[in-house]
Amino acid sequence: MSTKTQDTLQDMPHAAPEASLDATPGAASRTWPEASSQTSWQSVHAEVLHRIHTRQWKPGDLIPKEVELAEQLGCARATVNRALRELAAEGFLDRRRKAGTRVATHPVRRAKLDIPVIRLEIEGRGQKYAYGLLFSERRTPPPEICTNLRVSPDSDMLHITSLHLADGKPYMFEERWVSVAATPEIANADLSKISANEWLVLHAPYTKGDISFSAVLASETEAKVLRTQKDAPLFLIERTTWNGDHGITSARLLFAPGYRMHSAI
Amino acid sequence: MSTKTQDTLQDMPHAAPEASLDATPGAASRTWPEASSQTSWQSVHAEVLHRIHTRQWKPGDLIPKEVELAEQLGCARATVNRALRELAAEGFLDRRRKAGTRVATHPVRRAKLDIPVIRLEIEGRGQKYAYGLLFSERRTPPPEICTNLRVSPDSDMLHITSLHLADGKPYMFEERWVSVAATPEIANADLSKISANEWLVLHAPYTKGDISFSAVLASETEAKVLRTQKDAPLFLIERTTWNGDHGITSARLLFAPGYRMHSAI
């Protein structure tokens, strides 16, 4: 390795681009685990984030270019690039060729929502999962499904309603339309054993999807199925998925009162 | 290197990365811009995704290792690595050292929720944004806020309620507690001009946050503020943010009936 003593992340008198003074040089004692002698992209990531958090670099500021940062931090440009790329993906930085990299002015927080198979969500909480097929028919779709999935009104579809339970209590009521044309095998699946959702996840990959969340009032029948009262507030997820231009499925997922969707940001 | 004629990705007949936007669905003869002779990581990404979608590689399957894929596709391992890494981050693949890379068995769909500043969300739809401060006081927090933010019951906090409007109509009702200790400058901010949310975004960075979504019924006063009826179904977002171990703010955002949160997956 280079025998030259490198300016590692420890102590950097960095020339603020336009940032005037304030400097805050007092971050001197920030030490890294830093077992390896190499500077990892994660430490660069952390260091940049630190400077943003401590407002050495404020929203809108232009930060040093990759080569400069690499020099300052004692690592290769590729390493800095990796760190900055991730930070941009996370929404902390805005990057443009030639124009440089700036701290995002509107830190759009990107929440990652993991949308699991319901069964796993329930079992993950240590509850007992159960599932019941309520109704199933094969027919042509109603107009709103046609426009939603962009399929013709005379297409062959499966219409399924089912109920998912946690510890015996109604948890989610699912109403779903599946295009048989797009996934013929589903006609043979035993949807009283495995939920359509789970079957589709395993057998019908999709290329695009759309998901929306809202709050609605329980209708009379919805209330009955979910064992609650009419006009209870329900959390509704609507999902539609395509494979290429083929509409696969469109589902309304109604959650029992009290449901909360969580995410860390 | 191998002089053998490789199956490069140059002319692969499938799957546009995203683009979509209707246009011609029968995009059979997709040609890459492909000016360069090099194989990009995005084409590797697309190719692997294609193999998953066409079920050449099924959920649970072990896929070839990086070096093999690199050879097959005629590119460097680093390029394959980049593609596979992204696919793993997107939830399509599971990777483990030594064990190799498999197609994810439970394609937990990772929806990316961009949570913008409300003002931008409204203006982005071409509507006129307005904001009004309803109420503001400085006092000690109620118990639920203490536990939520993990601050002491006698801490100095700001309690703010405000209303955000789109085209003059109530859009979102915000109730917020801000720790003055954590961000002293907010005491001087003019929160009748700029919303607390926006002020905080610009001046009080945070390191962790928590967000949850649910459906609730409008209370009498909430209904009045949002100009709707009592017991209307409202979409509720609860957000809490910390900087390190310092609780910064905790907010309840109540959206007017009809609100929908969207995301593509």
Added chain:
DNA sequence: AAATATAATATGTCTGCACATAATATTTCT
């Protein structure tokens, strides 16, 4: 047979270098 050490291996990451590309800045031309 169970516990422990050791080898093997696929992914993870860093480096140095080169060239591509998009966007800006500058110069030249009309």
Added chain:
DNA sequence: AGAAATATTATGTGCAGACATATTATATTT
């Protein structure tokens, strides 16, 4: 001056090679 051509520059990406590290498989010991 205004438009068009040209140079400049920061990021984006590709490559080969090297070493790090987690994890599994195998061999060795108790």
